[in-house]
Amino acid sequence: MSGICVVLEERDGRIGRISWEALAAGKLLAAQSGQPVSAVVIGASTESIANEAATKAVNNVIRVEHPLLAHYTSDGYTIALHQLIEKESPTAVVFPHTYQVRDFAPALAARMNEVLIGDVVAIGEGPVFTRQLLQGRLAGNYRHQGSGPCFVSVQAGAFRADAIESGSAEATNFTPTIDAAQIRTEPGEPFRGSAQTVDLGSAPLIVSVGRGIKEADNLPIVQELATALGAELAASRPICDNGWLPMERQVGSSGQTVSPKLYLAVGISGAIQHLVGMKGSQCIVAINKDPDAPIFEVADYGIVGDLFEVVPALTEAIKAAKG
Amino acid sequence: MKIIVAIKQVPERDAHIRIDSSGKWIEESDVQYAMNESDAYALEEALQLREKHSGEVIVVSAGPERVGTTIREALAKGADRAIHIDCNDLNQRDALGVARLIADAIRPDNADLILTGLQSDDLGYGQTGVILAELLGVPHATLILHVEKTDAGLKVKRELEAGFFQEIELPLPAALTIQSGGNKLRYATLMGIKKAKTKEMRVVTAAALDGAPVAVLDGIAHPKKQRSTQIIPGDAKQAAATLVEKLKFEARIL
Secondary structure, rough: OOOOEEEEOOOOOEEEEEHHHHHHHHHHHHHHHHOOEEEEEEEOOOHHHHHHHHOEEEOOOEEOOOOOOOOHHHHHHHHHHHHHHHHOOOOOEEEEHHHHHHHHHHHHHHHOOOOEEEEEEEEEEEOEEEEEEEHHHHEEEEEOOOOOOEEEEEOOOOOOHHOOOOOEEEEEEEEEOOHHHHHHOOOOOOEEEEOOOOOOOHOOEEEEOHHHHHOOHHHHHHHHHHHHHHOEEEHHHHHHHHOOOHHHEEOOOEEEOOOOOOOOOOOOOOOOOOOOOOOOOOEEEEEEOOOOHHHHHHEEEEEOOOOHHHHHHHHHHHHHHOO | OOOEEOOOEEOOOOOOOOOOOOOEEEOHHHHEEEEEEHHHHHEEEEEEEEHHHHOEEEEEEEEEHHHHHHHHHHHHOOOEEEEEEEEHHHHHHHHHHHHHHHHHHHHHHHOEEEEEEEOOOOOOOOOOHHHHHHHHOOOOOEEEEEEEEEEOEEEEEEEEOOOOOEEEEEEEEEEHHHHHOOOOOOOOOOOHHHHHHOOOEEEEEEEEEEEEEEOOEEEEEEOOOOOOOOOOOOOHHHHHHHHHHHHHHHOOOO
């Protein structure tokens, strides 16, 4: 066994940012153990993304191509990558922790009697893989001790995509053997849920509300704060799941990604699914009664207290300041 | 339709968390437990499918004795019977180890459909449903918000990233991991709670850990801060006034 394989994912015809971050993680593992790195692209026709990958400092690019890989299916990807891994016998296989990877990588690892160490946020000497537990309130350190390759997926934003140097790698082709009957699911075309009328992405100021608000009837106090600030109102997933605010106001991995000048999080604990949607904000303020809430790990300013007291007081203070 | 729902009991969301003396897990005596949120949605989906197409809903849960309360809750909401995999070292087993326990316990039932929540709120591996499908040799789909039975099997609505969705068709038997928010959760009725006491809960003992797991949890810690947070002191009014000052003169946003 030798070498590190990093499986890159296509997004709108190009390699997505989180895949470059996975490559950075793969290069970190490679540097720890003095091993070469292969970039793996997969699909029915991979020429353009293979060319894109070849501009980075990797030892080679492997194009896993088959007509049955034109659309993503768990069966197709699992079969193809299983064959590639058997042939290459790498010590580690690194993925971006995307919805797609979550759909097949656990099965791929299990097929080889291995376990995916998923959603990794840091890699230390050893290697030791750090991932979040209890919705980000704790961090767990994991070690791989299987006899096969170590499967790892990395969280969005955890590794530096811009740290990868450029290069000029050669590409090789790998043609897996797949039979159409082995693909048991039939995927449809992606579609948008509903017309998006609120563009949170361009809002300079956002007030966002979470579970701490307890009931829909309490929402007006947060709306008043947003109005006083001249901010858009947004929410974490549970608020939209309950139908208290429309889905289009949801910030997080399944909603919109925002990076306003000010993101004011009210009663949001800060589960990773929410943080990935807002941690690029210029200034983050958190109001939460739990001093251990993970939202405080990304906040610039925090008020630990009862939002039902703090939010109205803040609304008044802002009105006063604006005169 | 015979449906199996794998549910997990996890620490309550607001539970106060302390690391225990082993440094590998939390102090369990401090903590209240609840049904994992997305598992509750998986159970709801199963109950609704049974109401439409008749059949049976069986819940399965692995963990120590306390897990029984979460199983009773599922029975009170309407599940027909339950399997409790009695296991005191769940946290030391990796995702494959736990999926193997569940697969062994449910294999004899030959269910048409296996549902799980998409991810547990404690360890958060998000892999059990996918590995179960692999171990049982059935197709799967993840992050599902809506399930519709068709002549050929199922048509499901899958959540993708950034506000996109996708429909997937797959034959039965199959496994699905369910995303939160697709349905409205029901409450247990008094009648349901009463009935739950008489429903079958079969306890099976988990096989002992077969050697070390592949992914070993060596220790837990409080996470490193990504930014230095200024915690603003004072009562609500003072803190609000200070925050406005800081946003105006320090961050220069207002």
